[in-house]
Amino acid sequence: MTDRRRIALTVNGLQRDGEVEGRLLLADFLRHHLGLTGTHLGCEHGVCGACTVLVDGQATRSCLMLAVQANGRSITTVEGLAPDGEASHPLQAAFHERHGLQCGFCTPGFLMTLVEFLEENPEPDEAAVREALSGNLCRCTGYQGIVDAALQASASLRETSGQ
Amino acid sequence: MKPPPFHYHDPQDLDGALDLLARLENAKVLAGGQSLMPMLNMRFALPDHVIDINAIESLAFVRESGSRLEIGAMTRQHDLERSAPLRRLCPLMVEALGQVGHRATRNRGTLGGSLCHLDPAAELPVVAAALDATIQVKSKQGGRSIAMADFPAFYMTPAIEPEELVTAIEFEPWPAGHGHAFIEFARRHGDFAIVAAAAMLELSPEGTISRASVTLGGVGTAPLRCHGIEEQLLGQHGSAALFREAAEANRGIDAMDDVHASTLYRQHLAAELTGRALATAFERAQERVPA
């Protein structure tokens, strides 16, 4: 059963393509075909949030989407937050400063979830941050550092956008 | 794990999808994928064909038609949360949507997908039952409507034929001024509810309860409408004592028993959450109708 298809999509601003089987997950296309291993797979059934990427700007679990479904779409992965040679994204800097990560396995998913969330809610309170992060699991930090980092990042993002 | 091998189809219009459904054996319809994809990844579902209906734009809409509200099966949960007509006409569904999964799953998940997956603890089937909604299905042979009360056939299985596709749901919104509440208890925000309670109340000009809808989720294989409680409330003046007493009936319901909670615990939640949902719905109805 090998109905393979050609797909063409934009990943972190670059035009990419590939030939994939219908059943290939978007996460595995990113990781194995494109070598973008920043997107992690924890559970592969939509529970942990580690695989979260942006699809046309919307946070999406890449373990619950087929690569063929990304044809023609624009994907942003954690590698797209701060391309090589550029300074860290304010969220990444805040995670670093506030101990928002230990082993780092969950971090890409938290970052991509927060990118979308902070865009829509530039000035969230702690309760809103916690609710926004309810779909992401972290086995190390106890979440407090992550919540602190999100709040710090929202403040610095507001500053840079001149609010 | 990874999905098993299957043939992938992506029809571009409804006729194309119905044609495939009529022709293919052991086919699964892929809507938002927030239920089917986990089932594929865990290999609980082993279809020979997957029919992806995401390209069919005509299935995503929110439409007011006469006194009824019609919602396309492929409307994303995230878009529903933001739909102006839905926010105005059906605050119950909007409140429930906020508890359906997480932002990243609502971005993809659809109304029709949740209804067809029919998880016993899912929020949207409870809302559809509370509203006496009608489910529209189509096949190559034509279309038909199914009352939500008849839609669940058995555990996680809707009463539709293999060649049929759910295309929309419709219902008559309650008049402006009604009160609503959707309350659930879950281990983590956004998880499936252990028990969920939905309540809607309408008050007469005299302030008595003129219409009531009470529905539970998470207790059995299908949403449970509590007609006994609804009847008991009619004509009464709402009060904390009335709601608490009426809700007590739910302590005696048949409730399932699984790793998440025992029957006894579910019965307790059913009574407690029903009482709270009714009290909240009543408060909101009072705020909305000038006394």
Ligand code: FES
């Ligand atoms: S790997 Fe996708 S949600 Fe866990």
Ligand code: FES
């Ligand atoms: S930092 Fe280790 S899982 Fe979150």
